[in-house]
Amino acid sequence: MMLNVARRTVTSVLLLLLGLTASAQTPAPPTQADVLRGEYGRYRANNDLLFYHLDVRVDPVQKSISGRNTIRFRMLRDDARIQLDLHANMTVDRILLGATPLKYTRELNTVWVDFPETLRSGRTYSIDFHYSGNPKEQGRFGGMSFEKDPAGRDWIFTACEDDGASIWWPNKDQWRDEVERMNISVAVPNGLMDVSNGRLTGKTDLGDGYTRWDWAVDSPINNYNVALNIGRYEHFGERLGDLTLDYYVLPENLDKARTQFAQTGPMIEAFEKYVGEYPFRKDGFKLIEVPYAGMEHQSAVAYGNRFANGYLERDWTGVGISTKFDFIIIHESGHEWFGNSISAADVSDMWIHEGWTTYLEAVYVEHRYGQADAIRYINGVKSKAQNKQPIITQRGIHRQPDQDMYFKAALFLNTLRSVVDDDAKWWAAVRAFYQKFKHQNIMTEDVVAFFNAQLGRDLTPLFDQYLRRADLPVLELSFRPDGMMAYRWRADERAFAMPVRIGSGGNWTVIQPTTAWQTTASPLRKDTVQVATDRYYVNVATY
């Protein structure tokens, strides 16, 4: 997902006008809705998702959706109830186990499904959840939106990362558990096409003015990545080795797309070189034109960046580099590696999606334009970092972290690379990290444990300071008349210890400050000392 900075800025201004201070922004206590949405409770943890077949009909006139989701799962414990989710404004028509209607209870956006007999641990079950309704158009990108394209044809799309997929279809709406694979069948009026995730396996004229488009996803997929894109699309494609690249755009934009989407191949080559192979080779890669900026829908990336470089034609990081490439192609596709392949198990750890993907933007710049530009690019995001709240939010209540999960987290990864101070070792660690966790749902603890083991050092206080504390570490340098320099980190984490590069006139030396004062003889002086803050995201205080 890409951040809507404009809206956040308005919020910040409002908070200022209201005279609210940082301490007054303490998050509100979780509501019952937060807990139902975010907690991986007994009735979610008692089963493991295997497969969905979402089979729906979309009516542009009624702005409605109806159909069913077949949900196959394996029980992990004996139990007689599971938790599913469908927003309260949608209708549950019936839930069937074979031919047997199941009882269910609705609570806010949750549907508690009860079985007449205990389901047995280790056994696989399949239920058909029939539903219908008019999905709400809400959230940053619309949830499910019924719009018209510029030529007046129907253009219908879903984008529901923030509100949850249960805004438009019934599922186990959480992040920890994913189906192993999924089929998506979407009936739309003749003349329109649905483009969803995975591969097109067929289309069927239903004889009633509708055509059904069948898609198959052959990889684990999280709910919010499942997407409908319904419009009057034209298709073109290419190949990158054995990987298919398919593009779907409005007819009027074919020529512009053919030019702009030439950036896809180099993007994939860059991320394959530095991180690992494209994770959804079996499902292919697609870009699909939409009327909003973009979204990382797995193997079906939504694209709305006006076929122009930059981000909505702006210089995103303000240092003249964003304008060299199409920000949405790079950022949203980067999520195929971090977000879609390696996924956070809880939204509180969403920096694993957004921090890594923002870092991948700089990786792409390094691949195309060299490391000097990459350093300038990543330092450009400093203006967007706030350091007001910890990046990691409370687990289990589905509360999205604030925008530091993008920018501060990416700057932290750049810092970590400087701590490693050995590019061969750094890229080997990134590649090993990706290989170990691809197609898995993980938590920050997994990331920290991996890098500690891989790099053979205890980096936990660094991760904790940058991700679990609001304030940046401050490098304190105190210069004495006798030529001695005292130095330490001022940080919330008592065990915080991080090497850092200081010097003057281009002569650098690495010191190893901890949170305790150390002294050394130094030729450096208060007025001329430099700290490599382009490599280490820290504050500096000199005395």
Ligand SMILES: [Zn+2]
């Ligand atoms: Zn993103």
